[in-house]
Amino acid sequence: MSNRLLSMSALAVAACLTTFGAAQAATNIEMFFPVPVDGQLARDMGTLVKKFNDTHPDIVVTPVFTGSYDDTLIKTNAATKAGKPPAAVIMSANFLTDLVIEGQIQPFDDLIKASGKTDDEFMGQFFKALHPNAVINGNVYGVPFQNSTPLLYYNKEQFKEAGLDPEHPPKTWQELIVAAQKLTKRDGERVTRWGITMPSSYDYCGWLLEALTMSNGGRWFNEDYGGEVYYNAPSTLGAVTFWSDLANKFKVHPTGEQKAPGVSTAFLAGQTAMMVLSTGSLTHVRKNAKFPFGVAFVPSNVRNAVPIGGASLVQPKGLDAEKRKAGWTLITWLTAPEQSGWWSRATGYFAPNKGAYALPDMKEFLAKNPEAKIALEQLEYAKPWFATYKTLAVRKAIEDQMQAVLSGKVEPKQAVETAQKNADEIMRPYVERTALKLPAMN
């Protein structure tokens, strides 16, 4: 027993030594990244970082896989508080506001200035819709890396079969319901094919409800101030009711919570004729669909509008100057046109760097895959992604209610009221120390 213990601790000590021993010649930095779609992409990320390491002999980057977007946030927090901040993190773009409020990430302005550019010149490379989630209080905190919008995916074969024109997918909520009714197939009481399915698991639920609210004319949240959301507003109530009607009234959408992976699986299996999913799933759908499919803008009621999604590169506080600079080199390299375009083709996310679309590789790709262009066109109508103080909890406040509505447990009117009350409660500490902190006279 004691022998085994001894060899075990010897092994562990040896493991520590090798980890420390390697850190001399070049600057060693770590980059935290969540996995966007599947294992293939984790390997693609490895390829990308290897290319960086090969072309930058003075920097050694270790790509550290950090789970989901939420896990990545937890790990970054924990590592930073433990005094081991990574030099770059691919962070869900809507966490940035909260991270700035909590003082956990630092702006890039000095590094941008040192490279001889102004903030506007630097951000000018990226699509305008991405700026509000990256530039906060006039400082650049994030560099857009992989971005998305929600898209309507539809099965062209099933459109034809139902007597719908596969080249003219529904544009309005009205048309969506009509199409979904024609596409829904029933076998007695049992539905064998749904007209439309939208994922309502955490994260997706809030994002899509925001998309519906925005296309219903709404704003969803105050993009200039992190302490306000508009859950109890007519535009939000309309969106919640519409989603609820699809499921509970028209019965063309399954009831209950729908998990995102299950939705894409159902679409690929022909069990749902339409779905709303991220552009980030485009490559996966293209590779696996055994039928011709189309993509279109998210149908609208008042106007065309969707929130952006995806992730930006950020730097936590507490890095020494050398690591910070090395991290910045990595960040600018990853977001340059060539890498941006390559990653876009590998994933389906659109390339945030406009320059990527001027490169011949990208032009050829778009000519071959015209559906990739739709996401780009929709970008013109894109708005910022929901970001407030304690984004995650505030988002869950309405997601829990929406899930209850989809299960038929709560009425839409009551749902938005409860969600508003809970969200206000969560944001209260911030509101009290900002908007409600008034000058006192005596």
Added chain:
Amino acid sequence: MSRRRFDLDDLWPRFGRVAVIAAAVLWTVPFIWMIVSAFRPSDQGAAAMASLIPDYRPTLDNFREAWADANFPLYYLNTTIMVAGILAVQIVTMSLAAYAFARVKFPGRTVFFYLFLAQLMLVPIALLVPNLATVARLGLYDTLLGVMAPYFATAFGTFLMRQAFRTIPTELEEAAVLDGARWWHLIRYIYLPLSKPALIAFAIVSVSAHWNEFLWPLMVINSPDNRPLTVGLAMFTMGAEGAQAWGVNAAGTFLVIAPLLICFALFQRRFINSFVTSGLK
């Protein structure tokens, strides 16, 4: 009268057996689903994904892809070092603590014991940041030892062993003391051998808990070389925005749990035997 009683006596065990079998069937469904989908060819598409009945020529493609996605041999080694290391240290610390709480008389013994037990009430996630800060200060960040360290003392194990030690008659200890045994002899030759069932029960709980643990290793480990199985597996089971390859997921999950399953199958009889032969002869 007696006839009636006989019927009831006969009926209850049968009823129980049916209930147990029903529960067992329910529990095995995800497991069967995993095995069936792990061997399903990917050209069957997602349509067949939900089916529990294999309706295809089995393929090893999913395993091949899962194997290529992650460095499994290294992850197996890391996880094995981790769970074995944790268990080895735990056995030493918990038997010493349990002996103190069960047999050594000192003021405040009960209070200390309850304080110790209070640890069980803490949600592990609340300790994430403070533990990581400690691990980093000790220079154990990104090492397997750093993953193991917080588990070296175990409240649950101490509780279990204390209860087991207390059932052992003090006469045995007194007899041994008369023969000149010191306290460490008592633990080594009397208490531990007689508490084997509790030890084995604890080992099963400890090994399977740490084998399956995800969040804490994810926090501590950065280098791909130090990844345990769960973190390696998550690389291809956690798509952030939707799409998933079910067959590869199932194959990867199968690879991760296989060693535990094989272990249990091999030692099942010994596990059960040692539970049965507990107590004094």
